[in-house]
Amino acid sequence: MLGYLVHRVLIMIPTLLAISFIVFVIIQLPPGDYLTTYIDELRSQGEQVSLDRIEFLRKEYGFDKPWWEQYAIWLVGMLQGDFGFSFEYSLPVKDIVGERLWLTFIVSFATIAFTWVVSFPIGVYSATHQYSWGDYGLTFLGFLGLATPNFLLALVLLYFAQVEFGISVGGLMDEQYIEQPWSWAKTLSVLEHLWIPVIVIGTSGTAAMIRRLRANLLDELRKQYVITGRAKGLPPFRLLIKYPLRMSLNPFIADIGSLLPQVISGAAIVSIVLSLPTTGPMLITALKSQDMYLAGSFLMFVATLTVIGVFLSDIALAALDPRIRLGGGIRR
């Protein structure tokens, strides 16, 4: 087990290096750089920038250097905890994220909790009452939730709130609390606004989780140990909780790997539609404007979390389910 852990940790290093390279190359792939997108944005609104100023900025931002040199500077900086400089904000990257990160955590954890709380009982009910009306009804709802893109749901909600009630449902807090220090009133305001994004972001995840739990549980329910337990006279509920349900929990644990990065990057498009002050929209604008150090550092952060998340969920799975073997394939 220990050897396995060390092996896994060591393999993370080349993985992350490879990711950093790919991230950098992909950000650099579109034609032009931050300055050209910036100039274009100015021009589209009628503003002009002088050529001298552009030349000056190009030098100051280091765009006159070859790309591999820019990559090396970024990589070395990152190892020392310096994530570079955001052109868009004219600030070091590490100073920008700030409150957004906390709000993203709040939204994401609330969403995860919502997903689990809703999907768990429904999944169990669907599996134990297979092909009943309740199962069909919930399955239908689940498929609806799965098939509707989150951002569309957000748009529909926004539109109806606007047309029917004339209110806007966007944002995460009342306007007067934005950019204010945290207080009791601000927390309450956040809680009041939280439920809409949580439901919007959570629906498809909930639906997917219900389906997976139902399928897994159905597999387990047919197994012989369940029949044995029932034959021996275990109360049905206790039997369900004690054995098959525990076996069917694997998807929840395997999900941790993908949960961690999701917690950070959030549901970017939904956040844009609902104008949530989370990190997702920031990542998207950074990518769009080719603000390469901000976008790159962000993606690296997400990648690191994914790698760690997968690692953690693998360990947890191995610890919880003795049937899972370490090391890929059995060597003969």
Add this chain to the structure above:
Amino acid sequence: MTRRLLSIAAAAAFLAAPLPCRALDGLMEVPFFMEAVRAQRLPSVERRVPDEPAIAAFGRPGQRIGRQGGDLRILMASPRETRMLVVYGYARLVGYDYTFDIVPDILEAVDVVEDRIFTLRLRRGHKWSDGHPFTTADFRFWWEDVANNKELSPAGVPRELMVDGEPPQVTFIDAATMRFAWKRPNPYFLPSLAAPSPLYIYEPAHYLKQFHKRYADPAALKKLVERAGRRNWAALFNRVDNAYRNDNPDLPTLDPWVLKTRPPANRFVFERNPYYHRIDAWGQQLPYLDQVIMNIADAKIIPLKTGSGETDLQARYLRFDNYTFLKQGEKRNAYKLHLWRTAYGAHVVLYPNLNHKDPAWRELFRDVRFRRALSLAINRHEINQVVFFGLALEGNNTVLPDSPMHRPEYRAAWAKFDLKQANALLDSMGLSRRDSRGVRLLPDGRPLEIVVETAGESTEQTDVLELIGDGWLKAGIKLYSRPSQREVFRNRIFAGETQMAVWTGIENGLPTPDTPPDEFVPTSQQQLQWPKWGQHHETGGRSGEPVDMAAPRELARLREAWLRATARIERARVWRRILEIHAEEVFTIGLIGAVPQPVVADARLRNIPDQGVYNWDPGAHFGIYRPDQFWLDKLVQEAAR
């Protein structure tokens, strides 16, 4: 010959004769600052405004003196757009008034001799937003330590100040007077000071000296540079000193509203400048509005948020096709939807690439008969009806009817839908052979297929191209439209790979004879009909190609004549000639112009014109209508409740 621009303040003071020489006796303290003044954290209003403040004119019809107080919410798409408050605030040394004349604003007066000697006079007692005096020392600091500092301005003195490669002679006469003198006229000087993104020829020296190598203590400066994580002091100086970008709350300013929120943020608060230099005739210090609050939202949902009343003044990011949606919400959310005119010479324009790298196509595009035929084969009326509800103006890419230079024939020349004449012109060029589709063939046998490239951002453009395609096919020309991406779009044009492009027309359709005619002459790579000639001019001949066509060369010659002209009538004559050439030569094929811009304003907001011109330069969007004079009518609000 001496031209004197009297300040509005002085003019108003003359008209309202009983006012004593100092209009200050009747000044009223600003309620917003009452407490601070009482607590002696702020001097009283008499000691805050300049000795001779600018007295705001209320000359536009419907304009009334207002009341101080209230907040204004606006929406922007990026935290970088804090600069829009500099644009909207529009405090300039000299600025355009709403009739597009340049008048002194921060300056008390400007004396202009022969368009080459400019004597600027400041208002005595004018102060920065931190209360420090604003004097010629701030100009001297900029001139000697910034503009002429090799590290801060590697490109040297700004281009607008160079005449025939020579900088001005700058003399500082006393604390309030200075002179900029050139050997030859510099018609760019005042317009660049009045621009929405102005040329700053002054800087808050008292604040910036701590960042300047010449004045700062080296050890302290080094520490500052390190703490900010910049490469050297020049980079740091550029970071803190950017009055236009307006993202440093510590930088003193002369604008009506001062940034109070330190970026990064999603909500920026701008507070009224206690030392602002303008007052109204009742002695109230402007601006009327206490605060401007800028919320950041994605550009795509700004129309939606506007429709639900989340902004009190919005035009940026609203488009004409949002009109019906915005109109729906007008009653419920108590806002008023105005339609302003835009100043683009045309909203949609085709640019045949006269620098195309294939000689056959290049020759074709350079043949005036061909360009005229293309223009004649377009049914502009149909485009107007189908895409713009008939609300736009059909015709060429030229000056608008509001410009003093306008003549109907400039817009109408070769712009009437006439397939017969178009076909006749094409036949006369020897393009009479056609293939089975009825598409004409070039002399070398290739079909006459024109690919029109778009930046791929608006479906409006592709809709218009679809309509043009029908007309062109009847003239034997096949049109293909090809959406691309803006970056690729421009680079292909610059390289001469694009046959034809579609984009907006000239930026300033409202020129006066004193406006430089640069947009009509090959001067910039961004002129999509002749990018290489423009580049040649822009880089002083280092790259691009020299103009090798008669009519554009004539245009360049005319621009020279305009630069040399000393009399306004002479400049007007040159302008007319330039516009005539454009109308006759059809270098760009303008389709539709004056597409209205929706402007949404809170129903209580006063002094905002119902019919305005929405333009960048001149105009500064709302700037020339002086948002510091906008105010919120609370009576209406109370009545509504």
